[in-house]
Amino acid sequence: MHGLDGAPEWPTLQAMLPGLAGKRVLDLGCGFGWFCRWAAGQGAAEVLGVDVSENMLARARAETTRATVHYKRADLERFAPPQPAFDLAYSSLAFHYLTDLAGLLARVSAGLLPGGQLVCSVEHPLMTSPRHQGWTQDESGVPTWPVNGYLDEGPRVTDWLAKGVVKQHRSIATYLELLRRAGLVLTDLREWGPSVEQVAANPEWSNERQRPAFLLLAARKS
Ligand SMILES: C[S@@+](CC[C@H](N)C(=O)[O-])C[C@H]1O[C@@H](n2cnc3c(N)ncnc32)[C@H](O)[C@@H]1O
Numbered sequence: 001m002h003g004l005d006g007a008p009e010w011p012t013l014q015a016m017l018p019g020l021a022g023k024r025v026l027d028l029g030c031g032f033g034w035f036c037r038w039a040a041g042q043g044a045a046e047v048l049g050v051d052v053s054e055n056m057l058a059r060a061r062a063e064t065t066r067a068t069v070h071y072k073r074a075d076l077e078r079f080a081p082p083q084p085a086f087d088l089a090y091s092s093l094a095f096h097y098l099t100d101l102a103g104l105l106a107r108v109s110a111g112l113l114p115g116g117q118l119v120c121s122v123e124h125p126l127m128t129s130p131r132h133q134g135w136t137q138d139e140s141g142v143p144t145w146p147v148n149g150y151l152d153e154g155p156r157v158t159d160w161l162a163k164g165v166v167k168q169h170r171s172i173a174t175y176l177e178l179l180r181r182a183g184l185v186l187t188d189l190r191e192w193g194p195s196v197e198q199v200a201a202n203p204e205w206s207n208e209r210q211r212p213a214f215l216l217l218a219a220r221k222s
Contacts, residue, residue, distance in 0.1 A: 024047075026108070030057075050072050076104050089120075127145075153174060192215075193209055
């Protein structure tokens, strides 16, 4: 486990964040609390990490020393941020597990101060769309990521890392519409894949140039 530095998209996501000094920060699907501790280190006044997994939270608590960081076990399908409100809601690679993302975004938006921001990453819709996920090969033997089912939004079952994991496929247009309906105005959108320089340094990532792995979004409460 390499924390934030082990996530190749982190430098890009980090560049989309506002300054955190004195800010109240919410981390939705915080996992081991890597971002919570980083935010506290940036001077955030208060950080609340939320996750449904007690195992994840136990390790997050064990590795957290700052009194400004708190963790709460909750299911994001129902979670509503406590008052007082937050300056930043952050989420890394959790939203694509939720069936009612519209409901969560509405509750999170209500918990943001005016001008508050949401910065999040999800698996890119080109990653979540195929009914049978995994590389194939074209006639020349070039690894190819299948594109199918893109407009058929809904659950996809994958066996990567763990068996039978259910993710929710949404198109890019749907993500943008869900933000809009929650009163969040898009301010940044990036499709992350490794740069040519990163592939040169990590040749095993060369296939990752064929489609973006992550969709990164930033929005501001209107
Ligand atoms: C891929 S991990 C990402 C963890 C962390 N944000 C990171 O980037 O390292 C997804 C996280 O979302 C959490 N999660 C998934 N579904 C959830 C739900 N319904 N409610 C709360 N947390 C959930 C998982 O427990 C897990 O910690």
